[in-house]
Amino acid sequence: xxxxxxxxxxxxxxxxxxxxxxxxxxxTFQAGVNPPGGVWxxxxxxxxxxxxxxxxxxxxxxxxxxxxxxxSMHVIISITYKSLFHLEIVIATISMIVTYGSAIFAVxxxxxxxxxxxxxxxxxFIMQCLIQLFNVLVFKNDHKSDPKNGNNE
Numbered sequence: 582x583x584x585x586x587x588x589x590x591x592x593x594x595x596x597x598x599x600x601x602x603x604x605x606x607x608x609t610f611q612a613g614v615n616p617p618g619g620v621w622x623x624x625x626x627x628x629x630x631x632x633x634x635x636x637x638x639x640x641x642x643x644x645x646x647x648x649x650x651x652x653s654m655h656v657i658i659s660i661t662y663k664s665l666f667h668l669e670i671v672i673a674t675i676s677m678i679v680t681y682g683s684a685i686f687a688v689x690x691x692x693x694x695x696x697x698x699x700x701x702x703x704x705x706f707i708m709q710c711l712i713q714l715f716n717v718l719v720f721k722n723d724h725k726s727d728p729k730n731g732n733n734e
Contacts, residue, residue, distance in 0.1 A: 599660050605653035609646050610677060614684040617642065630688040640697060643685065647701040650681060655705040678702075
């Protein structure tokens with residue numbers, strides 16, 4: 582009974598995380614495609630985000646929004662790993678990333694730097710790699726000095 586309860590609880594947590602991550606991905610994607618304040622409708626700046634003309638505030642928005650989108654997509658990919666349609670989810674996620682990138686590129690003035698958004702997008706994936714590397718190094722060393730295995734190094 583306890584094992585079944587733990588399995589059900591784990592499945593519920595997984596489902597809740599998936600719903601929350603999907604909601605965050607939807608909201609952040611929409612915010613990137615339709616930036617706060619809209620876009621200029623006329624003149625030389627037509628099609629550019631109005632908010633982008635306060636560059637400091639727009640950088641904060643762009644970096645935070647991109648980081649939230651990347652993190653939620655990373656969670657979705659991680660949770661659905663080894664599921665039936667994982668490849669399709671990865672393809673849809675990559676397509677969504679390309680769409681998001683092209684949308685923010687289209688509405689952001691050309692003088693703004695995209696390196697910050699690219700770096701923000703990479704953060705969750707880099708963090709996961711560093712965590713995995715840390716785990717391998719720590720547990721590898723713990724395993725060597727584990728007296729249960731007859732190792733006393």
